[in-house]
Amino acid sequence: MITLSTLRRTFAALIVLFLGTFSVFAVTANAADEETTGARSGPASNIGEPTATNTIKDSYGNVVQYGSDAIIYKSPSTLTGKTAAELRAIGRALYMQNCSSCHGVKADGVLSQGNPEAYPNLVDLGPAVIDFWISSGRMPAADPTAIQAGRKPSRLSALQSLAIAEWVNSLSNAYPYVPVVNTNDASRAEGLNLFALNCAACHTITGGGDALAAGTYAPTLQDSDITATQIATAIRSGPGNMPNYSSSLTDEQVADIVKYVKVDIQNPNNIGGVGMGGLGPVAEGFVALSLGIGILALAAFWVGDRQ
Ligand code: HEC
Numbered sequence: 178m179i180t181l182s183t184l185r186r187t188f189a190a191l192i193v194l195f196l197g198t199f200s201v202f203a204v205t206a207n208a209a210d211e212e213t214t215g216a217r218s219g220p221a222s223n224i225g226e227p228t229a230t231n232t233i234k235d236s237y238g239n240v241v242q243y244g245s246d247a248i249i250y251k252s253p254s255t256l257t258g259k260t261a262a263e264l265r266a267i268g269r270a271l272y273m274q275n276c277s278s279c280h281g282v283k284a285d286g287v288l289s290q291g292n293p294e295a296y297p298n299l300v301d302l303g304p305a306v307i308d309f310w311i312s313s314g315r316m317p318a319a320d321p322t323a324i325q326a327g328r329k330p331s332r333l334s335a336l337q338s339l340a341i342a343e344w345v346n347s348l349s350n351a352y353p354y355v356p357v358v359n360t361n362d363a364s365r366a367e368g369l370n371l372f373a374l375n376c377a378a379c380h381t382i383t384g385g386g387d388a389l390a391a392g393t394y395a396p397t398l399q400d401s402d403i404t405a406t407q408i409a410t411a412i413r414s415g416p417g418n419m420p421n422y423s424s425s426l427t428d429e430q431v432a433d434i435v436k437y438v439k440v441d442i443q444n445p446n447n448i449g450g451v452g453m454g455g456l457g458p459v460a461e462g463f464v465a466l467s468l469g470i471g472i473l474a475l476a477a478f479w480v481g482d483r484q
């Protein structure tokens with residue numbers, strides 16, 4: 178039987194539900210709205226490759242750097258201030274000690290006993306890729322049978338890593354060179370859009386990382402030890418099971434993503450509400466809905482029941 182009190186109770190519950198849902202969405206829709214920088218000047222330009230107009234060569238005609246205002250790709254010797262010859266000498270010795278047992282003395286993945294392709298060929302990967310795998314601690318590999326080499330504190334210094342990269346590159350010059358990212362004009366809002374479109378499927382929208390098929394995983398990007406150079410190199414080269422975005426993103430777009438990862442993913446700034454460990458919008462929304470609506474529903478019953 179419908180009584181006046183049932184009607185009143187239902188009406189009160191509906192109003193509270195409406196207000197509750199509204200407030201939940203008001204709280205959870207935060208960072209996405211925050212436009213951070215103005216529009217970038219100039220057209221989108223380079224896609225991370227040396228061209229006739231964006232390249233600087235040394236007196237021997239070797240490319241020492243190339244790029245755009247957003248990213249300059251530099252050779253190891255440009256970055257260290259040592260000559261290429263000095264770096265090669267250091268790098269060759271270090272390579273023989275730390276890498277040749279697996280990747281072979283010619284870095285082509287062929288070991289002295291002649292088993293080809295047991296380990297990846299490093300020739301023609303480009304100095305940025307060699308530097309990425311060493312500086313992120315993946316190489317030298319701790320466990321060569323592991324399905325995926327994980328990130329660790331690097332066993333070699335920045336100079337040693339670049340020296341090995343220079344020596345390997347002296348066997349056959351290849352790109353990408355090491356990207357130095359300028360995020361001054363980059364847009365975090367654009368970065369968020371591009372990240373959601375290109376990266377979130379594997380790394381999740383919060384950058385927390387996730388498991389992929391067959392024992393592989395997309396690692397967390399929330400670790401602030403992951404440098405701008407490493408993020409840009411990962412995007413340009415696609416380590417392991419990650420695709421490479423070598424021509425589908427411009428340098429400006431890569432810089433936008435790098436800025437978004439460095440600022441918003443590695444140092445998240447929760448605008449109001451509880452951070453909840455950055456679980457992500459679905460999980461956080463679920464907590465907000467069940468807790469928020471639950472409490473409001475209880476309140477509604479309490480309001481409606483007094484007679
Ligand atoms: C114990 C054996 C071992 C040693 C030593 C080792 N590597 Fe590796 N390396 C591997 C294995 C195995 C992989 C594939 C791992 C993966 O895909 O996660 C690999 C992958 C790589 C890759 C990625 C190749 C690609 O095609 O993307 C690079 C670059 C690399 N190693 C460089 C080095 C350098 C430089 C050193 C020395 C500082 C080194 N490695 C030492 C076993 C080794």
Ligand code: HEC
Nearest residue numbers: 313325328375376379394395396407408411416417418419
């Ligand atoms: C298909 C899944 C996939 C997509 C899409 C993807 N990644 Fe990855 N990413 C991976 C995997 C797998 C690795 C680890 C590779 C390895 O160590 O062998 C990785 C590694 C990385 C690393 C290195 C992190 C570390 O621990 O050193 C960065 C940085 C990165 N990705 C950024 C990005 C960005 C930015 C995008 C979007 C432009 C992106 N990824 C898109 C799967 C993906």
